[in-house]
Amino acid sequence: EAVVSVSPRLANVSILATGGTIAGTGATSTTTVGYTAATVGVQNLIKAVPELAKVANVTGEQVFQIASENMSNEHWLVLAKRVNVLLAQANVDGVVITHGTDTLEETAYFLNLVVKSRKPVVLVGAMRPSTALSADGPINLYNAVLLAASVEAAGKGVLVAMNDQIQAARDITKTNTSTLDSFRTPELGMLGYIQGGKPFFYRQSSRRHTQDTEFDVSALASLPQVDIVYGHANVGPAAVDAFVAAGARGIIHAGVGNGSLAAKVKPALTSARQKGVLVVRASRVGQGIVARNGEANDDELDFVVADTLNPQKARILLMLALTKTDSSKDIQRMFYTY
Numbered sequence: 001e002a003v004v005s006v007s008p009r010l011a012n013v014s015i016l017a018t019g020g021t022i023a024g025t026g027a028t029s030t031t032t033v034g035y036t037a038a039t040v041g042v043q044n045l046i047k048a049v050p051e052l053a054k055v056a057n058v059t060g061e062q063v064f065q066i067a068s069e070n071m072s073n074e075h076w077l078v079l080a081k082r083v084n085v086l087l088a089q090a091n092v093d094g095v096v097i098t099h100g101t102d103t104l105e106e107t108a109y110f111l112n113l114v115v116k117s118r119k120p121v122v123l124v125g126a127m128r129p130s131t132a133l134s135a136d137g138p139i140n141l142y143n144a145v146l147l148a149a150s151v152e153a154a155g156k157g158v159l160v161a162m163n164d165q166i167q168a169a170r171d172i173t174k175t176n177t178s179t180l181d182s183f184r185t186p187e188l189g190m191l192g193y194i195q196g197g198k199p200f201f202y203r204q205s206s207r208r209h210t211q212d213t214e215f216d217v218s219a220l221a222s223l224p225q226v227d228i229v230y231g232h233a234n235v236g237p238a239a240v241d242a243f244v245a246a247g248a249r250g251i252i253h254a255g256v257g258n259g260s261l262a263a264k265v266k267p268a269l270t271s272a273r274q275k276g277v278l279v280v281r282a283s284r285v286g287q288g289i290v291a292r293n294g295e296a297n298d299d300e301l302d303f304v305v306a307d308t309l310n311p312q313k314a315r316i317l318l319m320l321a322l323t324k325t326d327s328s329k330d331i332q333r334m335f336y337t338y
């Protein structure tokens, strides 16, 4: 009979696999573009890193097997509910989620708002497929597991472990289509490093997260429709009008500069708001606060500003906000809280 030896000193970490390049395979070892994402199963991801057994007792679960450009609100609800169930168990100390990098920051921020636990939740991906020379998936997975197994990571909100760095779900963004250092927090700074098998933290977000939010997805089967309108020279009202006609309950305006509204777009957004659609002014710039009553009179228009959230994260907060309230005042409070 096989004797399974499990060290009692090691933390129990559940790895939830969702696909992405970390589970991708290419035709040759030099294939770093044009590979197929989401082909390797979670047990093989774990087998590829035997060193995991030294830092945690890991178990794997294949939740989805998708490229993350196909991540949907429904996937998020399934994932969040599973994470909450696992973290409520006394025999689970932390969760690692393997994920495609394209929308990793969005899933991370969604979970940051709806996971009800202080236990570590760490998202991880890879920029190179598992078959590539110097694939980054194995070391990233190792770092993510040791981070999720650490006491230091508890209570810090949902974290991302990529490229030997620890970053916060709210503030991290993918900044490069293909390089290994793509994940960055340019304006507010990363939280720390993982080195020599240990996490080193230097800062943390002051914004509320996880068990300290007012959001609860346990009874939700869907989320309100919120769409993003992109700002640019020569922009017209067609996108705003189309989203309103398609039933949007909220629109994120990814405006130029400090969230500026083009003269041709402003009437469309004003009329959307009059029809009850929540309008949030964000910026396509990627860094900085969108000033309330700056480039537009938000008080008069009854608009909300996104603070420093990028448009794709503003969409997530607005969807969750709309599950609680229709009040623009209350929603503005949430944008300054989370």
Ligand SMILES: NC(=O)CC[C@H](N)C(=O)O
Pocket: 019, 020, 021, 022, 037, 066, 067, 068, 069, 099, 100, 101, 102, 103, 125, 126, 127, 128
């Ligand atoms: N590096 C990646 O993970 C990108 C692969 C794929 N587009 C995804 O996001 O899942």
